[in-house]
Amino acid sequence: MRTTPQTSSRLQEIEELRRRHPSLPPEVFVKEDLLRLGIGFSEDALRAASGAKPKSYFIFSFDRRPIASFGQEENLRAPEEIALVGGREGFRRTIVSVRIHPDSPYQVVVSGGALELQADGTPMCGVELQDTPPYYQRTLRSGKPITEMAPTIEWGYLVYLTVYRKCQYFGFQEECRFCDINENFRQQRAAGRPYQTVKEIDDVLEALAVIDEEDRERRSQALTITGGSITRHLRGRDEGGFYLEYARAIGERFPERWIMKLVIQALRQEELRPFRDAGVRIYHPNYEVWDPRLFPHICPGKEAWIGRDEWMRRILDAAEVFGPSCVIPNFVAGVEMAKPWGFDTVEEALRSTGEGLEHFMSRGVVPRFTVWCPEPLSVLGRDQGPAPLAYHVGLLELWRDIHRSHDLPVPPGYGPPGAGRAVFSVSSFMDVIDPETPLAVFD
Ligand code: SF4
Helix, strand or coil: CECCCCCCCHHHHHHHHHHHCCCCCHHHHHHHHHHHHCEEECHHHHHHHHHECECCCCCCCCCCCCHHHCCCCHHHHCECEEEEEEHHHCEEEEEEECCECCCCCEEEEEECCEEEEEECCEEEEEEECCECCHHHHCECCCCCEHHHHCCEECCCCEEEEEEECCCCCCCCCCCCCCCCHHHHHHHHHHCCCCCCCECCHHHHHHHHHHHHHHCCCCCCCEEEEEECCCCCCECCECHHHHHHHHHHHHHHHCCCCCEEEEECCCCCHHHHHHHHHHCEEEECCCCECCCCCCHHHHCHHHHHHCCHHHHHHHHHHHHHHHCHHHECCEEEECHHHCCCCCCCCHHHHHHHHHHHHHHHHCCCCCCEEEECCCCCCCCCCCCECCCCHHHHHHHHHHHHHHHHHCCCCECCCCCCCCCCCCCCCCCCCCCCCCCCCCECCCC
16 A cells, blocks of 8 residues: 655644745645545534535545445535634635545544644644535425535535436446546445436426525525536437536526536537537536546546547637636646556656646646545555645646746636635635636636
8 A cells, every 4th residue: 555654744744845835825735635635523523513514425425435434424424615714824714625534634623612623633723614505405396405416515606516427437447547436326325325327407407496596695606517428328318418408408597697617528619519509608628637648547438438639639629619718627636646557756747747737728728636535436546545745735836837827817617716715625726826816708
Protein backbone atom coordinates (compact mmCIF):
# COMPACT_ATOMS: atom_id res chain seq x y z
CA MET A 1 0.00 0.00 0.00
CA ARG A 2 1.27 3.47 -0.89
CA THR A 3 0.51 6.11 1.67
CA THR A 4 1.45 9.72 2.17
CA PRO A 5 4.69 10.01 4.15
CA GLN A 6 3.74 10.50 7.79
CA THR A 7 7.09 11.62 9.14
CA SER A 8 5.38 14.71 10.51
CA SER A 9 1.94 15.63 11.68
CA ARG A 10 -0.45 17.20 9.23
CA LEU A 11 0.32 20.60 10.73
CA GLN A 12 4.05 20.28 10.22
CA GLU A 13 3.59 19.28 6.60
CA ILE A 14 1.17 22.13 6.00
CA GLU A 15 3.52 24.64 7.61
CA GLU A 16 6.38 23.45 5.45
CA LEU A 17 4.24 23.73 2.30
CA ARG A 18 3.06 27.17 3.30
CA ARG A 19 6.69 28.31 3.47
CA ARG A 20 7.17 27.04 -0.08
CA HIS A 21 3.93 28.56 -1.41
CA PRO A 22 3.50 31.83 0.48
CA SER A 23 1.20 33.38 -2.12
CA LEU A 24 -1.57 30.82 -1.62
CA PRO A 25 -4.33 31.54 0.92
CA PRO A 26 -3.72 29.59 4.17
CA GLU A 27 -7.17 28.01 4.05
CA VAL A 28 -6.53 26.06 0.84
CA PHE A 29 -3.79 23.88 2.35
CA VAL A 30 -6.30 22.46 4.80
CA LYS A 31 -9.12 22.30 2.26
CA GLU A 32 -7.03 20.27 -0.21
CA ASP A 33 -5.79 18.02 2.58
CA LEU A 34 -9.33 17.34 3.77
CA LEU A 35 -10.42 16.47 0.26
CA ARG A 36 -7.61 13.96 -0.26
CA LEU A 37 -7.63 12.40 3.22
CA GLY A 38 -11.30 12.62 4.16
CA ILE A 39 -12.89 13.56 7.46
CA GLY A 40 -14.05 11.60 10.50
CA PHE A 41 -16.84 12.69 12.86
CA SER A 42 -17.25 11.96 16.54
CA GLU A 43 -20.64 10.67 17.69
CA ASP A 44 -21.31 14.06 19.33
CA ALA A 45 -20.49 15.87 16.11
CA LEU A 46 -22.82 13.65 14.11
CA ARG A 47 -25.55 14.35 16.63
CA ALA A 48 -24.91 18.09 16.35
CA ALA A 49 -25.13 17.77 12.55
CA SER A 50 -28.59 16.24 12.64
CA GLY A 51 -30.36 19.41 11.40
CA ALA A 52 -27.77 20.14 8.75
CA LYS A 53 -28.01 19.34 5.07
CA PRO A 54 -26.97 15.69 4.80
CA LYS A 55 -24.64 14.09 2.33
CA SER A 56 -26.73 13.19 -0.72
CA TYR A 57 -24.32 10.96 -2.66
CA PHE A 58 -25.16 12.98 -5.73
CA ILE A 59 -23.12 10.83 -8.15
CA PHE A 60 -20.04 8.99 -6.84
CA SER A 61 -19.37 7.97 -3.24
CA PHE A 62 -16.53 10.45 -2.68
CA ASP A 63 -15.71 8.57 0.52
CA ARG A 64 -12.44 7.02 1.63
CA ARG A 65 -14.14 3.92 3.01
CA PRO A 66 -17.10 1.78 1.87
CA ILE A 67 -20.43 2.31 3.57
CA ALA A 68 -20.44 -1.25 4.92
CA SER A 69 -17.45 -0.38 7.13
CA PHE A 70 -19.03 2.67 8.81
CA GLY A 71 -19.72 2.19 12.51
CA GLN A 72 -21.92 5.25 13.11
CA GLU A 73 -24.12 5.37 9.99
CA GLU A 74 -22.03 8.28 8.78
CA ASN A 75 -23.47 7.82 5.28
CA LEU A 76 -26.87 8.92 6.62
CA ARG A 77 -25.72 11.43 9.23
CA ALA A 78 -22.69 13.32 7.92
CA PRO A 79 -23.22 16.73 6.32
CA GLU A 80 -22.83 17.36 2.61
CA GLU A 81 -20.27 20.09 3.22
CA ILE A 82 -18.61 21.91 6.07
CA ALA A 83 -17.46 25.52 6.34
CA LEU A 84 -14.10 26.11 8.02
CA VAL A 85 -14.12 29.32 10.05
CA GLY A 86 -11.87 31.18 12.48
CA GLY A 87 -9.51 29.13 14.61
CA ARG A 88 -5.77 29.53 15.13
CA GLU A 89 -5.31 31.15 11.70
CA GLY A 90 -8.53 33.14 11.57
CA PHE A 91 -9.79 31.24 8.55
CA ARG A 92 -12.17 33.01 6.24
CA ARG A 93 -15.24 30.86 5.54
CA THR A 94 -14.03 27.99 3.37
CA ILE A 95 -16.49 25.44 1.98
CA VAL A 96 -15.31 21.83 1.81
CA SER A 97 -17.12 18.77 0.51
CA VAL A 98 -17.31 15.95 3.06
CA ARG A 99 -15.50 12.76 2.13
CA ILE A 100 -16.07 10.36 4.96
CA HIS A 101 -13.04 8.63 6.44
CA PRO A 102 -13.54 7.54 10.05
CA ASP A 103 -9.78 7.00 10.57
CA SER A 104 -8.67 10.28 9.04
CA PRO A 105 -6.19 12.46 10.92
CA TYR A 106 -8.87 15.14 10.50
CA GLN A 107 -11.78 14.79 12.90
CA VAL A 108 -14.79 17.01 13.52
CA VAL A 109 -15.62 16.98 17.22
CA VAL A 110 -17.69 19.00 19.67
CA SER A 111 -15.55 21.26 21.84
CA GLY A 112 -16.89 23.93 24.19
CA GLY A 113 -20.36 23.34 22.79
CA ALA A 114 -19.36 24.06 19.18
CA LEU A 115 -18.10 22.02 16.25
CA GLU A 116 -14.35 22.05 15.79
CA LEU A 117 -11.94 20.59 13.25
CA GLN A 118 -8.91 18.88 14.71
CA ALA A 119 -5.82 17.60 12.94
CA ASP A 120 -4.02 14.79 14.79
CA GLY A 121 -5.90 15.97 17.89
CA THR A 122 -4.83 19.62 17.55
CA PRO A 123 -7.64 22.21 17.25
CA MET A 124 -7.58 23.86 13.81
CA CYS A 125 -10.70 25.95 13.36
CA GLY A 126 -14.42 26.15 13.86
CA VAL A 127 -16.86 24.24 11.67
CA GLU A 128 -20.20 25.56 10.47
CA LEU A 129 -22.90 23.63 8.69
CA GLN A 130 -25.57 24.57 6.23
CA ASP A 131 -29.14 24.16 7.47
CA THR A 132 -31.27 21.67 5.59
CA PRO A 133 -33.23 23.72 3.07
CA PRO A 134 -37.03 23.45 3.54
CA TYR A 135 -37.45 21.77 0.14
CA TYR A 136 -35.37 18.82 1.35
CA GLN A 137 -38.38 17.83 3.48
CA ARG A 138 -40.71 17.67 0.51
CA THR A 139 -41.55 14.57 -1.49
CA LEU A 140 -42.79 14.37 -5.03
CA ARG A 141 -46.27 13.20 -6.02
CA SER A 142 -44.72 9.82 -6.77
CA GLY A 143 -43.46 9.64 -3.17
CA LYS A 144 -39.82 9.98 -4.23
CA PRO A 145 -37.70 12.20 -1.99
CA ILE A 146 -36.49 15.44 -3.46
CA THR A 147 -33.04 14.87 -2.00
CA GLU A 148 -32.61 11.94 -4.33
CA MET A 149 -34.07 13.73 -7.33
CA ALA A 150 -32.41 17.16 -7.12
CA PRO A 151 -29.91 17.65 -4.28
CA THR A 152 -28.00 20.91 -4.02
CA ILE A 153 -24.27 21.22 -3.38
CA GLU A 154 -21.74 24.06 -3.26
CA TRP A 155 -23.54 25.53 -0.24
CA GLY A 156 -26.82 25.55 -2.13
CA TYR A 157 -25.49 27.18 -5.33
CA LEU A 158 -25.71 24.15 -7.64
CA VAL A 159 -28.63 21.77 -8.23
CA TYR A 160 -27.11 18.45 -9.21
CA LEU A 161 -29.13 16.24 -11.54
CA THR A 162 -27.53 12.85 -12.09
CA VAL A 163 -30.27 11.67 -14.40
CA TYR A 164 -28.53 8.39 -15.23
CA ARG A 165 -26.96 6.80 -12.18
CA LYS A 166 -24.83 4.21 -13.95
CA CYS A 167 -22.21 4.23 -16.69
CA GLN A 168 -22.03 1.98 -19.71
CA TYR A 169 -18.27 1.95 -19.39
CA PHE A 170 -18.44 -1.13 -17.29
CA GLY A 171 -15.79 -3.27 -15.64
CA PHE A 172 -12.01 -3.20 -15.72
CA GLN A 173 -11.71 -2.89 -19.50
CA GLU A 174 -13.78 0.29 -19.80
CA GLU A 175 -14.60 2.06 -16.54
CA CYS A 176 -12.41 5.03 -15.68
CA ARG A 177 -10.13 3.59 -13.05
CA PHE A 178 -10.65 6.26 -10.42
CA CYS A 179 -14.45 6.05 -10.71
CA ASP A 180 -16.89 4.14 -8.50
CA ILE A 181 -20.18 5.15 -10.14
CA ASN A 182 -21.40 1.61 -10.79
CA GLU A 183 -20.11 0.18 -7.52
CA ASN A 184 -21.50 3.13 -5.61
CA PHE A 185 -24.91 2.49 -7.15
CA ARG A 186 -24.78 -1.04 -5.78
CA GLN A 187 -23.63 -0.02 -2.30
CA GLN A 188 -26.25 2.72 -2.02
CA ARG A 189 -29.05 0.36 -3.01
CA ALA A 190 -27.72 -2.21 -0.54
CA ALA A 191 -27.73 0.50 2.16
CA GLY A 192 -31.39 1.26 1.43
CA ARG A 193 -31.03 4.57 -0.41
CA PRO A 194 -33.75 4.99 -3.07
CA TYR A 195 -31.32 5.31 -5.97
CA GLN A 196 -32.99 4.98 -9.37
CA THR A 197 -31.03 4.08 -12.49
CA VAL A 198 -32.79 6.70 -14.63
CA LYS A 199 -34.69 9.73 -13.35
CA GLU A 200 -37.98 10.43 -15.05
CA ILE A 201 -38.12 13.84 -16.72
CA ASP A 202 -41.46 14.65 -15.07
CA ASP A 203 -40.00 13.92 -11.65
CA VAL A 204 -37.02 16.16 -12.36
CA LEU A 205 -39.30 19.01 -13.48
CA GLU A 206 -41.49 18.60 -10.42
CA ALA A 207 -38.46 18.70 -8.14
CA LEU A 208 -37.15 21.83 -9.85
CA ALA A 209 -40.56 23.48 -9.50
CA VAL A 210 -40.45 22.84 -5.75
CA ILE A 211 -36.96 24.33 -5.47
CA ASP A 212 -37.96 27.30 -7.59
CA GLU A 213 -40.95 27.93 -5.33
CA GLU A 214 -39.14 27.48 -2.02
CA ASP A 215 -35.73 28.94 -2.76
CA ARG A 216 -36.91 32.52 -2.46
CA GLU A 217 -33.44 33.89 -1.86
CA ARG A 218 -32.31 32.39 -5.16
CA ARG A 219 -29.38 30.61 -3.54
CA SER A 220 -29.41 27.97 -6.25
CA GLN A 221 -28.19 29.66 -9.38
CA ALA A 222 -26.89 26.85 -11.56
CA LEU A 223 -27.86 23.30 -12.35
CA THR A 224 -25.93 20.41 -13.76
CA ILE A 225 -27.36 17.71 -15.99
CA THR A 226 -25.15 14.65 -15.94
CA GLY A 227 -24.83 10.91 -15.53
CA GLY A 228 -22.76 8.03 -16.82
CA SER A 229 -21.65 7.60 -20.40
CA ILE A 230 -23.94 5.91 -22.91
CA THR A 231 -21.90 3.99 -25.41
CA ARG A 232 -24.79 2.03 -26.86
CA HIS A 233 -28.36 3.12 -26.22
CA LEU A 234 -30.48 4.02 -23.24
CA ARG A 235 -34.24 4.08 -23.65
CA GLY A 236 -33.72 3.95 -27.38
CA ARG A 237 -31.43 6.97 -27.53
CA ASP A 238 -27.73 7.56 -27.88
CA GLU A 239 -25.87 9.72 -25.36
CA GLY A 240 -26.64 13.03 -27.04
CA GLY A 241 -30.28 12.17 -27.60
CA PHE A 242 -30.83 10.89 -24.06
CA TYR A 243 -29.43 13.92 -22.24
CA LEU A 244 -30.87 16.39 -24.75
CA GLU A 245 -34.42 15.46 -23.69
CA TYR A 246 -33.68 16.67 -20.15
CA ALA A 247 -32.01 19.85 -21.35
CA ARG A 248 -34.95 20.68 -23.63
CA ALA A 249 -37.56 19.98 -20.97
CA ILE A 250 -35.76 22.08 -18.36
CA GLY A 251 -34.95 24.88 -20.81
CA GLU A 252 -38.59 25.12 -21.91
CA ARG A 253 -40.06 24.99 -18.42
CA PHE A 254 -37.51 27.19 -16.62
CA PRO A 255 -35.90 29.49 -19.19
CA GLU A 256 -33.09 31.50 -17.58
CA ARG A 257 -33.96 30.37 -14.02
CA TRP A 258 -30.68 28.47 -13.64
CA ILE A 259 -27.40 28.55 -15.53
CA MET A 260 -27.74 25.18 -17.22
CA LYS A 261 -24.56 23.09 -17.28
CA LEU A 262 -23.95 19.78 -18.98
CA VAL A 263 -21.42 17.12 -17.99
CA ILE A 264 -21.32 14.40 -20.63
CA GLN A 265 -18.76 12.97 -23.02
CA ALA A 266 -16.90 14.96 -25.66
CA LEU A 267 -19.46 15.04 -28.47
CA ARG A 268 -19.13 16.45 -31.96
CA GLN A 269 -20.18 20.00 -32.78
CA GLU A 270 -23.31 18.88 -34.64
CA GLU A 271 -24.41 16.89 -31.57
CA LEU A 272 -23.73 19.83 -29.26
CA ARG A 273 -25.59 22.59 -31.12
CA PRO A 274 -29.04 21.32 -30.09
CA PHE A 275 -27.92 21.55 -26.45
CA ARG A 276 -26.95 25.17 -26.94
CA ASP A 277 -30.30 25.82 -28.58
CA ALA A 278 -32.03 24.13 -25.63
CA GLY A 279 -30.44 26.62 -23.23
CA VAL A 280 -27.30 24.82 -22.04
CA ARG A 281 -24.76 27.54 -21.33
CA ILE A 282 -21.78 25.63 -19.98
CA TYR A 283 -20.33 22.36 -21.21
CA HIS A 284 -17.95 20.13 -19.27
CA PRO A 285 -16.37 17.47 -21.53
CA ASN A 286 -14.17 16.10 -18.75
CA TYR A 287 -10.80 14.81 -19.88
CA GLU A 288 -9.84 13.42 -16.45
CA VAL A 289 -6.10 13.28 -17.12
CA TRP A 290 -4.06 15.16 -19.70
CA ASP A 291 -1.00 12.99 -20.16
CA PRO A 292 -1.12 11.01 -23.45
CA ARG A 293 0.64 8.03 -21.86
CA LEU A 294 -1.67 7.93 -18.85
CA PHE A 295 -5.00 8.59 -20.57
CA PRO A 296 -5.45 5.06 -22.01
CA HIS A 297 -4.64 3.51 -18.63
CA ILE A 298 -6.84 5.81 -16.57
CA CYS A 299 -9.74 6.09 -19.03
CA PRO A 300 -9.69 2.86 -21.09
CA GLY A 301 -13.31 3.22 -22.20
CA LYS A 302 -12.91 6.79 -23.39
CA GLU A 303 -9.73 5.78 -25.20
CA ALA A 304 -11.43 2.85 -26.92
CA TRP A 305 -14.65 4.61 -27.94
CA ILE A 306 -13.43 8.13 -28.73
CA GLY A 307 -9.66 8.27 -28.30
CA ARG A 308 -7.57 10.73 -26.34
CA ASP A 309 -6.52 13.00 -29.20
CA GLU A 310 -10.03 13.16 -30.61
CA TRP A 311 -11.36 13.95 -27.12
CA MET A 312 -8.97 16.87 -26.73
CA ARG A 313 -9.83 18.11 -30.25
CA ARG A 314 -13.55 18.01 -29.50
CA ILE A 315 -13.01 20.15 -26.41
CA LEU A 316 -11.64 22.93 -28.59
CA ASP A 317 -14.32 22.36 -31.23
CA ALA A 318 -16.96 22.81 -28.53
CA ALA A 319 -15.60 26.30 -27.87
CA GLU A 320 -17.07 27.32 -31.24
CA VAL A 321 -20.51 26.23 -30.03
CA PHE A 322 -20.58 27.52 -26.45
CA GLY A 323 -17.77 30.11 -26.49
CA PRO A 324 -14.32 29.32 -25.04
CA SER A 325 -15.07 30.50 -21.50
CA CYS A 326 -18.15 28.27 -21.34
CA VAL A 327 -16.29 25.06 -22.15
CA ILE A 328 -14.85 23.94 -18.82
CA PRO A 329 -13.44 20.40 -18.89
CA ASN A 330 -12.65 18.79 -15.57
CA PHE A 331 -9.66 16.65 -14.69
CA VAL A 332 -9.20 14.54 -11.58
CA ALA A 333 -6.20 16.07 -9.86
CA GLY A 334 -4.01 13.45 -8.27
CA VAL A 335 -4.59 10.44 -10.53
CA GLU A 336 -1.46 11.56 -12.40
CA MET A 337 0.48 10.10 -9.47
CA ALA A 338 -1.56 6.93 -8.88
CA LYS A 339 0.28 3.63 -9.15
CA PRO A 340 1.01 1.58 -11.14
CA TRP A 341 1.10 4.00 -14.10
CA GLY A 342 1.43 7.43 -12.52
CA PHE A 343 4.40 9.75 -12.25
CA ASP A 344 6.87 9.11 -9.46
CA THR A 345 7.56 12.73 -8.63
CA VAL A 346 5.44 15.79 -7.99
CA GLU A 347 7.57 17.76 -10.47
CA GLU A 348 6.88 15.35 -13.35
CA ALA A 349 3.17 15.26 -12.57
CA LEU A 350 2.95 19.05 -12.47
CA ARG A 351 4.91 19.40 -15.69
CA SER A 352 2.51 17.13 -17.54
CA THR A 353 -0.66 18.62 -16.05
CA GLY A 354 0.64 22.13 -16.67
CA GLU A 355 1.17 21.29 -20.34
CA GLY A 356 -2.53 20.49 -20.60
CA LEU A 357 -3.49 23.69 -18.79
CA GLU A 358 -1.32 25.75 -21.12
CA HIS A 359 -2.74 23.96 -24.17
CA PHE A 360 -6.31 24.88 -23.24
CA MET A 361 -5.91 28.20 -21.45
CA SER A 362 -3.83 29.66 -24.28
CA ARG A 363 -6.98 29.11 -26.37
CA GLY A 364 -9.36 30.61 -23.83
CA VAL A 365 -10.68 27.30 -22.49
CA VAL A 366 -10.22 26.98 -18.72
CA PRO A 367 -10.05 23.45 -17.33
CA ARG A 368 -10.93 22.99 -13.68
CA PHE A 369 -10.24 20.09 -11.38
CA THR A 370 -11.58 18.06 -8.50
CA VAL A 371 -9.24 16.58 -5.89
CA TRP A 372 -8.87 12.83 -6.40
CA CYS A 373 -10.35 10.93 -3.50
CA PRO A 374 -9.22 7.30 -3.76
CA GLU A 375 -12.57 5.58 -3.42
CA PRO A 376 -12.07 2.02 -2.19
CA LEU A 377 -14.61 0.59 -4.63
CA SER A 378 -12.70 1.97 -7.62
CA VAL A 379 -9.73 0.22 -9.25
CA LEU A 380 -7.16 2.88 -8.33
CA GLY A 381 -8.57 3.48 -4.86
CA ARG A 382 -8.54 -0.11 -3.71
CA ASP A 383 -5.08 -0.29 -2.24
CA GLN A 384 -3.42 3.09 -2.30
CA GLY A 385 -3.71 6.48 -0.68
CA PRO A 386 -4.00 9.88 -2.37
CA ALA A 387 -1.42 11.96 -4.20
CA PRO A 388 0.89 14.01 -1.96
CA LEU A 389 -0.45 17.31 -0.63
CA ALA A 390 2.59 18.91 -2.27
CA TYR A 391 1.13 17.98 -5.66
CA HIS A 392 -2.23 19.53 -4.88
CA VAL A 393 -0.88 22.83 -3.61
CA GLY A 394 1.67 22.96 -6.44
CA LEU A 395 -1.20 22.50 -8.87
CA LEU A 396 -3.22 25.31 -7.32
CA GLU A 397 -0.33 27.70 -7.78
CA LEU A 398 0.32 26.48 -11.32
CA TRP A 399 -3.35 26.71 -12.31
CA ARG A 400 -3.64 30.22 -10.85
CA ASP A 401 -0.47 31.43 -12.57
CA ILE A 402 -1.37 30.06 -16.01
CA HIS A 403 -4.91 31.43 -15.66
CA ARG A 404 -3.45 34.82 -14.76
CA SER A 405 -0.81 34.79 -17.48
CA HIS A 406 -3.54 34.54 -20.13
CA ASP A 407 -5.63 37.24 -18.48
CA LEU A 408 -8.65 34.97 -18.34
CA PRO A 409 -11.95 35.74 -16.62
CA VAL A 410 -13.46 33.87 -13.69
CA PRO A 411 -14.98 30.62 -15.01
CA PRO A 412 -18.76 31.08 -15.07
CA GLY A 413 -21.20 28.86 -13.20
CA TYR A 414 -19.20 28.49 -9.98
CA GLY A 415 -20.34 31.44 -7.93
CA PRO A 416 -17.99 34.05 -6.50
CA PRO A 417 -14.18 33.69 -6.59
CA GLY A 418 -11.64 34.25 -3.86
CA ALA A 419 -10.73 33.00 -0.40
CA GLY A 420 -13.63 33.43 2.00
CA ARG A 421 -16.13 33.75 -0.84
CA ALA A 422 -15.83 30.64 -3.02
CA VAL A 423 -18.46 27.90 -2.73
CA PHE A 424 -16.98 25.29 -5.07
CA SER A 425 -16.29 22.52 -2.59
CA VAL A 426 -14.34 19.73 -4.30
CA SER A 427 -11.14 21.65 -5.01
CA SER A 428 -9.77 25.09 -4.22
CA PHE A 429 -9.40 26.43 -7.76
CA MET A 430 -12.05 29.10 -7.11
CA ASP A 431 -10.50 29.98 -3.74
CA VAL A 432 -7.19 31.00 -5.35
CA ILE A 433 -8.65 33.38 -7.95
CA ASP A 434 -8.17 37.06 -7.15
CA PRO A 435 -11.68 38.36 -6.34
CA GLU A 436 -11.02 41.40 -8.55
CA THR A 437 -10.75 39.19 -11.65
CA PRO A 438 -13.46 40.07 -14.18
CA LEU A 439 -16.35 37.63 -14.55
CA ALA A 440 -16.82 35.80 -17.83
CA VAL A 441 -19.55 37.15 -20.06
CA PHE A 442 -21.88 34.60 -21.63
CA ASP A 443 -21.79 34.55 -25.42
S1 SF4 B 1 -17.18 8.10 -18.03
FE1 SF4 B 1 -15.68 7.43 -16.54
S2 SF4 B 1 -15.79 8.97 -14.87
FE2 SF4 B 1 -17.65 9.16 -16.10
S3 SF4 B 1 -19.13 7.88 -15.05
FE3 SF4 B 1 -18.22 6.61 -16.68
S4 SF4 B 1 -16.55 5.53 -15.69
FE4 SF4 B 1 -17.15 7.23 -14.33
